[in-house]
Amino acid sequence: MVNKIPFNRPAFIEQAEVYISRALRSGHLAGDGDFTKQSTALLEKMIGVRKALLTTSCTHALEMAAILLDLKNGDEVILPSFTFVSTVNAIVLRGAKPVFIDIRPDTLNLDENQLERLITPRTKAIFVVHYAGVACEMDTINQISAKYNIPMVEDNAHGLFGTYKGKNLGTFGVLATQSFHETKNISTGEGGALLINDPNLVERAEIIREKGTNRSRFFRGQVDKYTWVDIGSSYLPSELIAALLLAQLESAEQIQAKRNKIWNTYNTELSGWAENFGVGLPHVPADCGHPSHLFYLLMPDLDVRTRFIEWMKSQNIICVFHYLPLHLSDMGLKFGGRQGDCPVTEDISDRLVRLPLFFDMTEEDQVRVIDAIKSFLP
Numbered sequence: 001m002v003n004k005i006p007f008n009r010p011a012f013i014e015q016a017e018v019y020i021s022r023a024l025r026s027g028h029l030a031g032d033g034d035f036t037k038q039s040t041a042l043l044e045k046m047i048g049v050r051k052a053l054l055t056t057s058c059t060h061a062l063e064m065a066a067i068l069l070d071l072k073n074g075d076e077v078i079l080p081s082f083t084f085v086s087t088v089n090a091i092v093l094r095g096a097k098p099v100f101i102d103i104r105p106d107t108l109n110l111d112e113n114q115l116e117r118l119i120t121p122r123t124k125a126i127f128v129v130h131y132a133g134v135a136c137e138m139d140t141i142n143q144i145s146a147k148y149n150i151p152m153v154e155d156n157a158h159g160l161f162g163t164y165k166g167k168n169l170g171t172f173g174v175l176a177t178q179s180f181h182e183t184k185n186i187s188t189g190e191g192g193a194l195l196i197n198d199p200n201l202v203e204r205a206e207i208i209r210e211k212g213t214n215r216s217r218f219f220r221g222q223v224d225k226y227t228w229v230d231i232g233s234s235y236l237p238s239e240l241i242a243a244l245l246l247a248q249l250e251s252a253e254q255i256q257a258k259r260n261k262i263w264n265t266y267n268t269e270l271s272g273w274a275e276n277f278g279v280g281l282p283h284v285p286a287d288c289g290h291p292s293h294l295f296y297l298l299m300p301d302l303d304v305r306t307r308f309i310e311w312m313k314s315q316n317i318i319c320v321f322h323y324l325p326l327h328l329s330d331m332g333l334k335f336g337g338r339q340g341d342c343p344v345t346e347d348i349s350d351r352l353v354r355l356p357l358f359f360d361m362t363e364e365d366q367v368r369v370i371d372a373i374k375s376f377l378p
């Protein structure tokens with residue numbers, strides 16, 4: 001049997017072994033040591049944000065964002081139904097109500113033309129997700145956010161190194177979140193970051209991340225003892241994670257070049273086949289530079305997708321679907337979700353399938369994937 005081609009494999013960077021070993025021997029394994037400082041500074045420089053804080057996950061960065069915006073019972077937050085559960089959990093954990101918005105059929109990002117209709121006097125935030133790292137329509141969203149004075153947060157888990165009109169994703173919202181989960185382009189197994197574009201939120205973010213204490217100020221010598229000053233939790237990763245992150249970020253160019261090549265090969269090699277069989281490929285608007293986070297196919301219907309995944313599996317190639325509509329999940333129904341609320345999300349969710357795309361995927365692997373796809377008859 002031919003070797004198995006997984007959907008994903010995290011990028012192995014040899015320098016990580018050097019850094020992790022150095023961290024281990026340093027005698028300092030808790031958070032906010034040298035590796036945290038170095039990887040944070042590099043991340044800030046790469047994205048061009050004033051302040052980043054490493055977190056244990058993107059999920060935790062989203063929770064911090066919800067605390068920083070003072071979301072509470074009675075508030076509403078608009079977010080796409082087509083996203084990972086962490087985006088909505090962050091909102092619901094504060095007692096606020098999620099208001100699900102449908103997506104555009106082309107970019108699979110929230111449909112900015114439906115945004116104003118969903119705004120009420122209780123709307124306290126808009127959480128956007130740049131699906132596959134392709135930017136949402138930021139000009140329109142920014143205008144609406146400014147017009148109603150509603151802060152916007154970017155769940156940028158897919159969008160590290162993505163751009164909109166030449167500006168980096170993660171620099172648009174008052175806050176933005178990154179993920180370094182194993183499935184993301186830059187990965188530390190579990191890990192994330194909160195990007196803070198509103199300078200007024202920096203000090204409180206540090207406090208929330210340090211169990212609600214002003215410990216960061218204490219370490220900087222700004223106060224002579226540290227104490228409990230706000231709510232918070234333990235959102236900082238250990239130095240081992242930061243060491244791994246530094247190695248990954250230092251190899252970002254190499255990782256991205258490889259991913260771009262794989263993505264572009266899929267796009268070129270599959271375009272004719274896709275057109276013949278009524279299969280959709282990712283749409284990237286001219287204003288968007290995307291980080292080749294995922295490559296997906298939009299099958300004609302659920303039945304074809306199911307048969308496709310089975311066929312690929314029989315060829316020892318793992319392809320996977322993606323988000324189920326949040327508004328129709330068990331929890332979503334409790335918040336009043338109904339079939340038909342977000343018709344595009346419901347349709348896309350049934351038809352989308354993601355292809356293998358990872359750093360050490362070989363050309364032979366990719367040829368095998370493409371050949372297998374072309375020998376599947378929808």
Ligand SMILES: *Cc1c(COP(=O)(O)O)cnc(C)c1O
Pocket residue numbers: 056057058059060083084086087129155157158178179180181190191192
């Ligand atoms: C991966 C992902 C998350 C969660 O990231 P973790 O680092 O695993 O917590 C949140 N939102 C989106 C859109 C994601 O893709």
